[in-house]
Amino acid sequence: xxxxxxxxxxxxxxxxxxxxxxxxxxxxxxxxxxxxxxxxxxxxxxxxxxxxxxxxxxxxxxxxxxxxxxxxxxxxxxxxxxxxxxxxxxxxxxxxxxxxxxxxxxxxxxxxxxxxxxxxxxxxxxxxxxxxxxxxxxxxxxxxxxxxxxxxxxxxxxxxxxxxxxxxxxxxxxxxxxxxxxxxxxxxxxxxxxxxxxxxxxxxxxxxxxxxxxxxxxxxxxxxxxxxxxxxxxxxxxxxxxxxxxxxxxxxxxxxxxxxxxxxxxxxxxxxxxxxxxxxxxxxxxxxxxxxxxxxxxx
Numbered sequence: 071x072x073x074x075x076x077x078x079x080x081x082x083x084x085x086x087x088x089x090x091x092x093x094x095x096x097x098x099x100x101x102x103x104x105x106x107x108x109x110x111x112x113x114x115x116x117x118x119x120x121x122x123x124x125x126x127x128x129x130x131x132x133x134x135x136x137x138x139x140x141x142x143x144x145x146x147x148x149x150x151x152x153x154x155x156x157x158x159x160x161x162x163x164x165x166x167x168x169x170x171x172x173x174x175x176x177x178x179x180x181x182x183x184x185x186x187x188x189x190x191x192x193x194x195x196x197x198x199x200x201x202x203x204x205x206x207x208x209x210x211x212x213x214x215x216x217x218x219x220x221x222x223x224x225x226x227x228x229x230x231x232x233x234x235x236x237x238x239x240x241x242x243x244x245x246x247x248x249x250x251x252x253x254x255x256x257x258x259x260x261x262x263x264x265x266x267x268x269x270x271x272x273x274x275x276x277x278x279x280x281x282x283x284x285x286x287x288x289x290x291x292x293x294x295x296x297x298x299x300x301x302x303x304x305x306x307x308x309x310x311x312x313x314x315x316x317x318x319x320x321x322x323x324x325x326x327x328x329x330x331x332x333x334x335x336x337x338x339x340x341x342x343x344x345x346x347x348x349x350x351x352x353x354x355x356x357x358x359x360x361x362x363x364x365x366x367x368x369x
Contacts, residue, residue, distance in 0.1 A: 165213040165220045168287050168332065168339060168368050169271055175202045175341065175364020177230050179349075181357055193249055193356055196235040199260075202362045204228040204269070211275075219276055226269040228295060230360065232349075234261040240302040242317040247355035252306050256313075261304040265322055265349065267295035273330065284336025293343065295326040321354040323347060328360065337368045 094105040102117040178197045206226035213220045234240060237252045239261030252258050270293070277287035300322045304315040328343040345360040 165211065165217045166277065166285060167209050167211040167220060167222045167275060168277075168289060168334065169206050169211075169222050169224045169226070169273070170209040171206055171337070171366050171368035173202070173204045173206075173341065173364055173366035175343075175362045176200060177202045177232060177360060177362035179232060179358035180344070180361045181359070193358055194234065194236045194238070196233045199233040199235070200231055200262075202228065202230045202364065206269070206271075218278070219274070222273040222275050222289065223271055226271070228267045228269050230265050230267075230362070232263045232265075232358075234258075239304040239306065239315070241304065241315060242302065242320060245321075245354065247302065247320055247350060249356060253308055256306045256308040259305040259307065259312075261302070261306075263302050263320075263349075264300065265297060266299035267326070268298055270294045270296070271330070273332075286333075286335050287339070288331075288333045290331050291329075293328045293330045295328060297322050297324050297326070321351050322349055323351055326360075328362075332366070334366070334368075339366045339368060340364075341366055 096103040096105070104115045104117070106115075176197055177195075177200045179193055179195050204226055206224060208226075209222065209224040211220050211222045211224075234249070237256075237258050238249050239252060239258060240263050241248055241250050243250075247263070271291065272294070273289045273291035275287060275289035277285040279285060299318075300320050301316065301318045302320055303317075304313075306313050326345055326347055326349065328345045330341060330343045332339050332341040334340055340363075342363045343361070347359065348355075349358050349360055350356075
């Protein structure tokens with residue numbers, strides 16, 4: 071961009087003097103430079119890309135004052151940016167990352183050997199009742215090869231609920247999280263362990279060029295989770311009375327990691343995430359690694 075800007079004074083001097091209106095087009099370094107000169111305004115616009123060209127720089131000189139605007143191709147995106155700016159993304163052959171959006175899935179706990187936990191006397195989660203909701207709100211990316219490969223990072227918020235079944239519940243005893251059976255005759259409403267993470271992905275994504283309504287894409291890599299909140303909550307009824315147990319500060323691992331694989335088409339994707347580390351600190355809770363799978367709608 072700097073070599074182009076350095077040439078602009080020379081191009082402006084080369085314009086015919088005294089002309090009421092003059093348009094000059096110059097092709098330089100695979101970019102189209104359009105200079106419009108009239109009695110009141112001189113404007114310089116720079117375009118790039120396949121036709122129709124995409125403008126990414128404009129400078130206007132009005133009454134001796136310069137007004138400059140940039141329209142760079144996106145490398146940082148925010149959700150709903152199209153609604154805020156009132157502009158739709160331009161359809162062109164470029165890398166289109168898949169991180170920003172909302173997702174919903176089901177989660178479970180896993181132990182050693184990549185097996186789900188189903189201990190009749192310990193952790194036995196209800197897979198259909200344990201769920202994950204997340205909102206990825208910032209994407210930062212860079213293409214790394216021919217607009218088919220790219221590196222994707224950003225920020226998101228991930229909320230997970232792990233729900234017990236088999237009439238047992240999470241409880242904090244002596245500073246540790248334990249799994250205990252409900253009192254005899256008690257009717258368990260629910261018992262859940264909740265975590266909220268700030269997430270930072272480090273994904274490598276492959277995608278095709280636009281196919282009908284969007285690219286086919288696959289991505290793989292770690293997602294770092296920074297715990298911002300955790301708690302347990304249990305409600306059960308016994309002898310007609312409702313008992314509510316709630317605990318915060320349950321000592322999860324402050325930083326965790328998920329290995330995420332994702333694939334999809336256009337704005338719709340499927341994902342699977344598996345953590346190689348325990349959700350809770352090993353000395354303060356039974357062993358439980360997070361597994362989740364679901365769908366995602368990308369912005």
